[in-house]
Amino acid sequence: DIQMTQSPSSLSASVGDRVTITCRASQNIRTHLNWYQQKPGQAPKVLIYAASSLQSGVPSRFSGSGSGTDFTLTISSPQPEDFATYYCQQSYKTPYTFGQGTKLEIK
Amino acid sequence: EVQLVESGGGLVPPGGSLRLSCAASGFSLSIYWMHWVRQAPGEGLVWVSRISSDGRSTSYADSVKGRFTISRDNAKNTLYLQMNSLRAEDTAIYYCARDPDIGGWSSFENWGQGTLVTVSS
Numbered sequence A: 001d002i003q004m005t006q007s008p009s010s011l012s013a014s015v016g017d018r019v020t021i022t023c024r025a026s027q028n029i030r031t032h033l034n035w036y037q038q039k040p041g042q043a044p045k046v047l048i049y050a051a052s053s054l055q056s057g058v059p060s061r062f063s064g065s066g067s068g069t070d071f072t073l074t075i076s077s078p079q080p081e082d083f084a085t086y087y088c089q090q091s092y093k094t095p096y097t098f099g100q101g102t103k104l105e106i107k
Numbered sequence B: 001e002v003q004l005v006e007s008g009g010g011l012v013p014p015g016g017s018l019r020l021s022c023a024a025s026g027f028s029l030s031i032y033w034m035h036w037v038r039q040a041p042g043e044g045l046v047w048v049s050r051i052s053s054d055g056r057s058t059s060y061a062d063s064v065k066g067r068f069t070i071s072r073d074n075a076k077n078t079l080y081l082q083m084n085s086l087r088a089e090d091t092a093i094y095y096c097a098r099d100p101d102i103g104g105w106s107s108f109e110n111w112g113q114g115t116l117v118t119v120s121s
Helices: none
Strands: A004-007 A010-013 A019-025 A033-038 A045-049 A062-067 A070-075 A085-090 A102-106 B003-007 B010-012 B018-025 B033-039 B045-051 B058-060 B068-073 B078-083 B092-099 B115-119
Touching: A004 A085, A010 A019, A019 A033, A019 A085, A019 A102, A033 A062, A045 A062, A070 A085, A085 B045, B003 B092, B018 B033, B018 B092, B018 B115, B033 B068, B033 B078, B045 B068, B045 B078, B045 B092, B058 B068, B078 B092
Parallel strands: A010 A102, B010 B115
Antiparallel strands: A004 A019, A019 A070, A033 A045, A033 A085, A062 A070, A085 A102, B003 B018, B018 B078, B033 B045, B033 B092, B045 B058, B068 B078, B092 B115
């Protein structure tokens, strides 16, 4: 199975700070990488698909980059509603696997 | 509006069975691959199973292979997950998710609200 490793596991930031979350795959997954946001008590929501494509309706302060094994999710200026848990997920081959999550908290 | 509504969760003893349903509305289920994803209380997301749009191709996580069966009834616009030989570690919220499969790139574009399965005596 492809292992997905996110870092950091948690992160404190202030509104307006630039935030970067990284995700590493245990093997080459090309750009088959998605990012999700999950708030407490809610289902996840896709932010970025195919490593760098912004899902319709998602604010442009979210961006994704990377290919192969190393990927990043950047929030250029986090707003109060962005403090949540973020997951990466590979869709290169089944079993599809997620990172362990990064909890973004307000400093 | 695209909607996915799961049902069928509940409390079941170890070794028991449950069938989850995911009713789709606002779109035709028949053209989409679909998935089940679960999340144990306080834990991360785990992919469980996938089914092709016509139901002919299925995949499972190793942890559920041989115990769970994914299926669909496109005429009823409904996805299912039959869960047998349930274990305590299957306790989780189960989400169904729609896969847009854009140009060969898969993601979980739409999610239901989830249904809670608790395996306990």
